[in-house]
Amino acid sequence: MNPNPLKILVLFYSQHGATYNLARQIARGVESVAGCEAVLRTVPKVSAVCEAVESSIPDSGAPYVQADDLKTCAALALGSPTRFGNMAAAMKYFIDGTIPQWLGAELSGKPATVFTSTSSLHGGQESTLLTMMLPLLHHGMIISGIPFSESALSRTQSGGTPYGASHAAGADNQAALSTEEAELAFAQGRRLAELAVKLAG
Template identity: 70%
Template sequence: MLKILVLYYSQNGSVLNLAREIAKGADSVAGCEAVLRTVPKVSTVCEQVADSIPDSGAPYVSTADLRECAALAMGSPTRFGNMAAAMKYFLDGTSGVWLSGDLIGKPASVFTSSNSMHGGQESTLLTMMVPLLHQGMMVLGVPYSEADVGTTQSGGTPYGASHVSGNDGKNQLSPAEKRIAFAQGQRLAQTALALSLGKKAGA
């Protein structure tokens, strides 16, 4: 089974909900298995402050998870048009993976959530791609062949799945947001599978 790592940071549940839909999409591809992981919170001075094991939900990610995955979907809430500090803090500690080249040639995608429609989603998604490109990964978006990308009235972009949470605190994904996230996970897994089969055929 190819491991599709769905790595996220979520404070209020919106990014987690997207991560779950992306995982469902990845799991729908035969031969692929979604693995949900998160990162610890950090303090205002960028030190890890959470316990070594979360009380509930997905386990914290390790560099071994990165090395062993066949593909990566990475999600964070929008923070002034960029990823949250907790995700950046984790990525800043992955130089060992970069040196070993373990992520080179693997497919990746990104996803996010913001409170408002124009809350910086696209700039967050684009800047989240940069460290993945430095790692040598092949970044995938969501093509307009997914009809919801062109018609969504909430989240969902060609750069990656997204969610507009609003102010009601419910954090419920719209039907279009769910479909886009599912399609993103499915496409990521299909690409990882095709690359794996191609390598085997060329061996």
């Protein structure tokens, strides 16, 4: 076992569990690569009320992200549900607060990837993934997607894009991933970790 594994930050926001399930599959893919450790983190809800009453530790699931998680990670997978073709406010609020990390070039040169979920099949997945990449490019990160050499990308009847893993939850917010969605998220995590290993070497 590697005493100093490369830490791959899987940072997500999830309300109904679908984005969390994608994050867990990405983490599994990360940890299929020798010498890599997935670090699952989330962000709190954001509103005037939430900021006043939100606990500093989530009741369940992944811990809230800390500034040090960004500094020490070797790569980043960023995930959010879609809100009108863009990331959710909670994730945008967090990203907008990473100016100190930008000034310190803490993420520059590190690989990154993005993932999302929507309730409808054409609910803005690809625009969300593309707009999530923009702040990562400003941070100097190296963006990785999913190549069509992953056969599930051609087989999927629900989520999954070359820009990143995705899930279509339907009107009843089904959080369970399809076989192809899970396969693509796993492949995306594995690919991110492999890039991190190559760059670290």
